[in-house]
Amino acid sequence: MHFPNRQASRPTVAWVAWLALLVAPMLAAATLDPAVLPKVQAATFEVVVPKPVNDPLTYEKPLPLDQLPFQLRNDKYYSVGTAFAVGDNRYVTAGHVLAIGISNLMGEPAVRDANGNVYAIDKITRFSLQEDFVEFTLKNAPKIAPLEVNTQPAMNDVVYAVGNALGTGIVIRDGLYTSQTPEEENGRWKWMRFSAAASPGNSGGPLLDRDGKVIGVVLMKSPDENLNYALPIDLVLKAPADLAVADTRQLYQLDAIDDKHSGTFKAQFPLPKSFADFSATFQKLYDAYVDQQLHDLLAENADTMFPKGSGSSRMLHSSSNLNPFPTLLHRNSSGTWVATTTSESKGTLPHNGYVSKAVVGNQLMFHLRKPDDVSSKQLYSDPKLVMDLLLKGAPLQRRVGSEQVKVTSLGKPSEEQTFTDAYQRHWQVRVWPMAYDNSKLIAFLLPVPDGYAAMVRVVTAKSAHEEMGDLKALANFFYVSYSGTLEQWKEYLANTELLPAVLSDIAIRFDYDNDFRYQSKRMDFSYTPALQKIDKDSQLVLGMSYFEDHGKVVWDVSNVVVKSNIDNAEKISVNRHIAPSDDLDDSYRNYWGKVLRRSHPDDGVPYSENDMTYIGTVGGTPVSADAKPNVLYTAFYGVDGPRPEDAMKGKLNLLLEKLQINEH
Structure with missing residues (x-):
């Protein structure tokens, strides 16, 4: 079963896409000063989330985990990005990397050093959804020297993108700091663009200058050219302390309509918080936001949302x-x-x-x-x-x-x-x-x-x-x-608490080989085996429609079909028709006129169609030149193969004898 993904305009955590790209290729490292490299390695970490310990799912066979690379197969964690130290127990990564842990089913994210030591996150201290960064502290933080920073890097200088690859070591790739580009919504800041290769494993890692100083946080790839994006480290350091901020524009759409609602997720809350509290607070605010987005979308389209307009x-x-x-x-x-x-x-x-x-x-x-x-x-x-x-x-x-x-x-x-x-x-x-x-x-x-x-x-x-x-x-x-057999209907109707309200006003009664009766406030009819066989395999179909009833749109029965069996060998149907409103085209008025005049096929004359013989007419309303009913019902009987006219008329009479129409 293939389940469709949500549309791209919706803000979701692209877990599978990131996970599939986590293993960064081990390319040849660019040359850094040998004295700087150990410091970079010690101050750069993987961001990891724990693998599920218990899997309640059952599979057709044991999972072929031996097909996975040794490191991925035996690791207790999934690697989801990179983080680095910028101060004494102060660490930075991309906001979207840590956001993977929000409401995560596996557990809270942590960081892991090159020796495999895992450190739990203590507090979230800074966060910006729109600038896509997060700052945090660790429990039992390691004693390391943080990376130095350079808040005024030179354009066209050599830069190094640093990232972890599933704990197998630091990957460093070189390129140039090529340009700046305004952020997409309102140009509130400028992204750094650089040509050093980067993959999702680099997300949240440091972008270094030629001296190994941090100039930015690696965030994303350019969609249409071989350039990557970083957030200037200066924006991280100048961000409000002890505050989480969200201020980003998003689109909302509902499948019933093509219109989209543009809104801004704008919120903030105080920090520091534990990751669990941060996650719960963010999720609560975001959930309230999307609830409002749906409300606003429906309100904007209120005059034309079905059944209005x-x-x-x-x-x-x-x-x-x-x-x-x-x-x-x-x-x-x-x-x-x-x-x-x-x-x-x-x-x-x-x-x-x-x-x-x-x-x-x-x-x-x-x-x-x-x-x-x-x-x-x-x-x-x-x-x-x-x-x-x-x-x-x-x-x-x-x-x-x-x-x-x-x-x-x-x-x-x-x-x-x-x-x-x-x-x-x-x-x-x-x-x-x-x-x-x-x-x-x-x-x-x-x-x-x-x-x-x-x-x-x-x-x-x-x-x-x-x-x-x-x-x-x-x-x-x-x-x-x-739809279902009479046997299935009998079981279904016994589950009264699950039945739609419309069925509380409808009585469906049957006694195999004896009689069948359908009774509602709109119409009722009954028949015996003289008209059609009645047994547990007979098929009853209630055709449901949305229509207006005394100024209110309801979901109710507009067609009742009872078949002798699933193969359509013999069937009867009673169908509801509505007088067209003035805004409908002539095809509706022409059809209604034919029903009103009892034109073919509602004229009581047998006819053949698809190897079946049918006969039908309008029931419950007398023919008159000045009749202006709002509702009419047609009644039909059909049977496979050719049948004599007298026999078909006799069957139709049996149906009409016990057909009562209660609305006009």
Whole structure:
């Protein structure tokens, strides 16, 4: 199962990307004064995070860890960057390096010297998100001489980029200090640009002048040329003491619309703090910020967010597509709300089960048809079972060396909650940690008669709150119909606490080989085996739609289809139609006019289509020239193969005899 990444405009910790590039190539070191080199080596450290000790995941086979390099395989830590000493127990690294530890599932970052000694971080003393640096102290700090600094380096002079490579030694590469460039947002300071080679292993390391003095903090590569960026060390030293500052512009987007909201994450809080307190404080402020971003984005689009605005009219007048595979409503480039098209793939499960999946926006959408030997009660009460079934039908793989190894179980979720969306649908929300890449799998599971319809994202641990907020917002744009055998419906309806509110107003009753009845405030009908077979394998589909009801948009049944079996050999349907609003085009009025006049195929005359014979008409409203109903229902009967006209009319009469329409 391939889970899509979040869009690049979202601020997330790119853990996997950094981890993949940590091993800096061991290039020939540039020449420094032999007297300076030992000092540089002693004052430069790796930034490391501990590897997970316990892995709750289960795999199809033992992980082929022997494919990993010896150092990486046997190290108890992941190397994520470089730090260096600038004073007595004062150390500096890149802000994004230490940010990997915020809400990290593995543990707090630390630093490691060339001899393999690991030192825990004591306090965070300075931090700037926008300038991308952090200053900190260590517990039981080693007795070393800090690096000297040069706050006025000469342009076009030789420089040295220094970084660690998984504890195998200092890598020093030379180049030139070539230029300066303003920071991207408002030109508040100037980045240093240099030509010395650098890799993510260098992030947070010192940029040295020809005398081995620090002139900058290595931060990032240029996206379009062979130049790298550093923050002048002067900005670090002049930054406010005992203060953490964030002041950076970011974009926010929700999958339902293409519009983006531009906001500024602006916050500050006092230091020093332990790393745990720093992490918790930063995360709390950031989570509040993204919550406000989502609120502002929705507010900016309030007049045109579904179901408001003229762009919603077509969707509010459309019948359900009867598809049990879920998708999302989306506002297209013309401003019209549509159901996003999908191209799902299917994986089989034992005992007639299957998993269908498709990528819709930034999430995977699933339809899990439970195996026949799993009851609804088992499924809805056992999240481990649910995820095991999803993984069996849609494999998730972990790369180790050159191999992809299937994950067969994520174990039990670390978080469970119930979420009710704006249309009173009750979601089971489950979160599984995957510590091996510092990520979480978030699943929004909507119980349906034959299993689950679901939205799933894999996200960095730091962005879990943001992603959870996104999915809660997207739940209001979720589009799916309810389908299952009568046996599955019987089990499903017994789980009353999980049923959507709409079903509390609908009675579905059946007695195999005897009768079937559907009853709601809108319409009801019933039939006996004289019309169509009724047994445990009969299929009931409730086509769900969003439509307006007495001034309020509801999510309700717009189409009821009952089939004799899954093969469509025989079926009946009752479909709801709405009078078009004035802002809709002529195609809607023409269609409505045909229904109103009982034109073909609603004229009670049998016809053939796709090897089936159908007959249908409008039920519940008498024909009259001045009739102006707001709602009409059509009733249809279909059966495979050619059938006599009299027999088809007799079947239609049996359906109409017990069809009652309660709205007009």
